Amino acid sequence: MEGIAGGLREELAGELCTKWVGRRLCFEREVDSTNLWVKRLAAEGAPEGTVALAEAQKAGRGRRGRSWASPAGENLYLTLLLRPRLRPQDAPMVTLVMGLSVAQGIEAAAGLSPGIKWPNDVALGGRKLCGILTEMSLRGECVDYVAVGVGINVNQEKFPEELADKATSLRREAGCRLRRSKVAAAVLEAFERNFEIYLKTKDLSGLQEEYGRRLINCGRQVRILEEGRERAGTARGINSRGELLVEYEDGSREAVFAGEVSVRGLYSYV
Numbered sequence: 001m002e003g004i005a006g007g008l009r010e011e012l013a014g015e016l017c018t019k020w021v022g023r024r025l026c027f028e029r030e031v032d033s034t035n036l037w038v039k040r041l042a043a044e045g046a047p048e049g050t051v052a053l054a055e056a057q058k059a060g061r062g063r064r065g066r067s068w069a070s071p072a073g074e075n076l077y078l079t080l081l082l083r084p085r086l087r088p089q090d091a092p093m094v095t096l097v098m099g100l101s102v103a104q105g106i107e108a109a110a111g112l113s114p115g116i117k118w119p120n121d122v123a124l125g126g127r128k129l130c131g132i133l134t135e136m137s138l139r140g141e142c143v144d145y146v147a148v149g150v151g152i153n154v155n156q157e158k159f160p161e162e163l164a165d166k167a168t169s170l171r172r173e174a175g176c177r178l179r180r181s182k183v184a185a186a187v188l189e190a191f192e193r194n195f196e197i198y199l200k201t202k203d204l205s206g207l208q209e210e211y212g213r214r215l216i217n218c219g220r221q222v223r224i225l226e227e228g229r230e231r232a233g234t235a236r237g238i239n240s241r242g243e244l245l246v247e248y249e250d251g252s253r254e255a256v257f258a259g260e261v262s263v264r265g266l267y268s269y270v
């Protein structure tokens, strides 16, 4: 069990074995969105590795302008601030690095083996466990900072009707409550390791194999929704730039870029 309310920050600070990720740990009971909060912290000059963590979000944000339901006390809502020397076109790969880190962190902390739904959902049993929202700010032509927001359903038991067959939590999958600080620490530690591997080449060549092993879309039918156009194909893995390799019925292959498309399973969420 976690300690008294407000103990999440202290527990995480005590548990985290990292060099630079989360060395500055900001905590609030309730914020609008941890991504918006990190953007404000970044504007004030917060250092790389700053983590903003909240018990609840009033305006949690998902991809494509959607909202992210963020009830208090059950789940993890955190955003990591990065100030990498990257070209803007390389920044979307950071989302994949985080997706892999969430899957590995959950495995280490909860003994479950989640998969990754490209590019950035982590799922178990065909249902979504975690969503990632990466936002980038530019200074001229260069990346000024990247805010990587992570929402993990940890101890939530009940989901609204519209999410009931699409969402799950670690508690539902493991059959017991989990300490959020343990999950957060394992994810952030995995991210620090993976991000350093990524920075060596500024692509995913050092992580591609491990990512591919966890890629649940692989070999499955996917619908690629791009600029109002929809095409069906089979996912065959990712390349070193983190693009999804899709094979179409006529045998042609295409590398699909995460920023441009939405990928859906043909018959289900995955």
Ligand code: BTN
Binding pocket: 032, 033, 034, 035, 036, 057, 059, 060, 061, 062, 063, 064, 066, 068, 076, 077, 078, 079, 121, 130, 131, 132, 133, 149, 150, 151, 152
């Ligand atoms: C998605 O799958 O649509 C992405 C969801 C991202 C949710 C997290 S929760 C912490 C951070 N703060 C936000 O407002 N969003 C992200």
